[in-house]
Amino acid sequence: MAERAAGPLSLPDDWPAHPDISLSLNRMGTFDWDLGRERLHLDVPALEVLDLRPDEFDGRPRTLEARVPHSEGIRLDDVIKQALKDGSEGYGSYLRIRRRDGTMRWTHIQGRIVRDADGRPCRVIGIVRDAARELVDSTARLELAAVRRVQTSVVEGTAAALAHARTVQDVIDVLNESDGLEHLGATSLVMGLLESGRIRLVAEGPDGSYVPGTRITRIDEGYPMSEVLRTLVPRFIESAEEFAASYPLLWPHISELAVNAAAYLPLIAQARPIGALGLLYRDKNGFTAEDRNLLVTLSSSIAQSLQRAMLFEQDHDLAEGLQQAMLPRRIPAVSGAEIAVRYRSARLGQEIGGDWYDVIPLPGGRVGAVIGDVQGHDTHAAAVMGQLRIVLRAYAAEGHAPATVMARASVFLHELDTDRFATCTYAEADLSTGVVQLVRAGHVDPLIRDTDGSCRRLPVPGGMPLGLSAFFGGLDYPVETIELDPGQTLLLYTDGLVEQPGADLDDGMLLLAALVRDGPRDLQLLADQLCGAVDEQGGEDDAAVLLLRRGGARSPGTGGRLQQHVGQGDPEALSTTRHMIRAAVSAWGARQRADEIELAADELITNALVHTDNGAVVVVRVLPGPERRLRVEVEDRSSALPHRREAGESGVSGRGLLLVDQLADEWGVESRGSGKCVWCEFIVPERTSR
Known part of the structure; x- marks a missing residue:
């Protein structure tokens, strides 16, 4: 013990150390408060914690008011009074003190209450210590935990939003619009999809960050996305110098963006790489293990969503192509009439529907107009639609009456190997006289747009949907005969044009009538506007529309x-x-x-x-x-x-x-x-x- 170096502990019999020495070394001091005499003793270490010299303290508690802010003193008094009153053995509290230079510092006071024989408090003995470091460390831990919670929440929220993304663009929009990049600390992202050994850029960094020649790159080129797709291992770049040294082809083009870190991650779905994601940072001090795990988790969610979106787009394109192939490739020119047709696919709903239209030239200058909707939203509905359209055209071209056309089509659908039914409206028009015969099979009523632009619903007695009428033996389809004046327009459509989630069908028809009334006179523009309105309202069903306007002028005395x-x-x-x-x-x-x-x-x-x-x-x-x-x-x-x-x-x-x-x-x-x-x-x- 005598060989110990000189210092605070080099005292005779200094082992074990005296409590005063232990307290002092740990920036702790003691106090003894005589409650009866209102006298307070503070030892030298305690005075140092409170930033007081011995000659500045006279033993009265009030003298400490110069060091304790008023609000902190009130709070400490409340703690002490409560402990003295309720019989507690002691109390403890953090409070801020004002140092000599005016700055604030956290301290902690812990006191033990001594009571007399009658249980009345008479003395408090305790410790005052410097708590600045522990609170800084605790705050840092809390802040770090809060950041981690935010980042984890961002990843979870982004994953939840990605679950609703249906297209590749939806995935990109989620990443750009969810504030996820900001919370993750990234300033921008780049994303590429792998296609036949090449990487096609589908999202790039901030404005002005486009790098010439990188829209499509090979997987064997010296770019970070190429590297992570070759190795299937994430690449974390922690400094501008590392970026410049590792990727000399790319760095000269992005050095002006002040990027000092980046994370490039392979996008892998079902053990197959489908693309790569890059996150760029301007103020990042390396990547912790938690950072890396979060980003890998995020990339996994993005990859799964991208794969679903790509499959959806492929299936939708295939199904839409199938349906378009089954619709008429062109609409025949009809003397004495203007015709406009449109089909709007359900991009926000199911993949495909059974909606169709057709225009059929008939003998004697007449024309048949068909609008219909096969039950269901799948390729089977489209296939049934194609067959039904063909037989309807054949029956009409054979010269059968409208009611007969509808009845025979119903029998055909019933005998077809399917469980689907269809709604339909068939109109046969003699444009020379304006006489139109209408037959409706469970379909929505047509509309008439008059020459002054006004639009009204045209109630048409109807029969059962095609297929069902044959099943139940109700093949009687009433025929409604109207006369279409020159300049009047007949509007046939499917329910996707008027049905909205949670809305009444009649309200949808009133809205459609208003759109037709206020729409352009040109039928092609009007058809575009009607389909555009459905897109704006977020319609989830496909829709078809057929507009037929009678041309010419009425001859005096003519009839049907x-x-x-x-x-x-x-x-x-x-x-x-x-x-x-x-x-x-x-x-x-x-x-x-x-x-x-x-x-x-x-x-x-x-x-x-x-x-x-x-x-x-x-x-x-x-x-x-x-x-x-x-x-x-x-x-x-x-x-x-x-x-x-x-x-x-x-x-x-x-x-x-x-x-x-x-x-x-x-x-x-x-x-x-x-x-x-x-x-x-x-x-x-x-x-x-x-």
């Missing part, structure tokens, strides 16, 4: 014209013809004579079918002239002319033409080449203007 072929032994065609006549009579304002017209027409049709070997062609039209007349013509291939004859008392035939003669204002027979035409006319009142 409808035609239907009725075959031998075809009761369905006969029923459709009767319905056509009934609808035409109603649409053309001849309801007062509806029973007479329908009965006379039925007699002429029955006469043709009974007395000839072939079918008949029935035409209903309105004749121009000084008085408005509705004419029914029944044409067949027999040259034998009919004549009136009296039926006997027991006769069951021969009354047909007599009945027609009584009902019609005029009737007659005309030779038509190899056949004849029997006709009858009815004077009908002028229609009131709409």
Whole structure:
């Protein structure tokens, strides 16, 4: 012990050290407070902690007020009073003291309360110590923990946001817009995707940081993203000097960005590299183990999201290409009409839908317009749509009536090996007269845009969706006949144009009508605007739209014209013809004579079918002239002319033409080449203007 070097502990019998020495070396002092006499003793180490000289302290507690800020003194008094009052054995508190130079320093006071025989406090003995270092260390630890929590939260939040990214651009937007880079300390990012041994840059650093020649690079070039994709090992660069030495090709182009650190990470999904991510820093002092783990975790989430996005885009492009291939490649030019069609894929919803449109040229200058939607959002729906579109076109081109076209399409879909149904609207228009026959199968009602721009809903009686009507045996599709004036536009569309999540369908239709009313007159621009509005509203369903405007000007006295072929032994065609006549009579304002017209027409049709070997062609039209007349013509291939004859008392035939003669204002027979035409006319009142 005598050989110990001279110093504070080199005292006789200095081992073990005296408590005063231990306290002093650890910047601790003692105090003894006599509560009864209000006297406070502070030893020299305690005075040093409080930055007081011995001659500056007179033993009174009030003298310490020069060192203890008022707010801190009040807080300490409250702690002491509470401990004295509630019978505590002691107390402890951190407080700041004001040093001689005016700066503040944290100290800690810990006192033991001594009580008399009656339990009253009479004395406090304790320690005062310098707590600046421990609080600095504790604060640093808390701040570091807070930073770690923020960084971990950023990684978790970014991963959650990436789970909703559907495209590669969505992934890039999440990384740029989530403030994740800022919280991770990075100033910018670069990202490249691996494609056939080359790296295609899909996101680059801040404005002005583009490096010429790096848009597409090879994996064997001397760039950091190339390196991490070759090695599949992250690369952490901790200084500008290291960056310049490691990547001389890249550094000269980014040295002006004041980058002093960077992290390049391979993006690996399912054990396959798909790209690389680079984070650039301007004020980074190396990468701790926690930093590296967080960034590797982040890169894993990004890689998984990128792979999902790339697969989604590939599948969507394939499905959309399939659907586009099944839609008409071009819309035929139709004399007397303007037509615009659009298909808007559900980029924000499912991959593909069964929506379709078609325009079908028909004999006699007529045109068929179809809009439909097959149930489902997948390639199967698109395949069913393609088949259904073809058969609808075939049935219409064969000359079948609109109701027959719809009924046969329903039977076809029912017999197809599928569990899907479809909604559809079919319109057959004679543009020379403006007569349009509409059939609706579970579809949304069409709209009419008038020449003044106003838009209204067109209620059309409907049947069941295609496939379901055949399943339930309800193949009766009512036909609505309207007359489209020159300049009026018929709007057919699918529900994706009007349905919005959480919104009522009627509200969507009102909004659509407003968009049409306020939209441009040009049909192509209007179609674009309608689809654009769906995109802005975030519609999750695909949508199709077909606009048909009748051209030309109305000729005075002109009316409509409808035609239907009725075959031998075809009761369905006969029923459709009767319905056509009934609808035409109603649409053309001849309801007062509806029973007479329908009965006379039925007699002429029955006469043709009974007395000839072939079918008949029935035409209903309105004749121009000084008085408005509705004419029914029944044409067949027999040259034998009919004549009136009296039926006997027991006769069951021969009354047909007599009945027609009584009902019609005029009737007659005309030779038509190899056949004849029997006709009858009815004077009908002028229609009131709409």
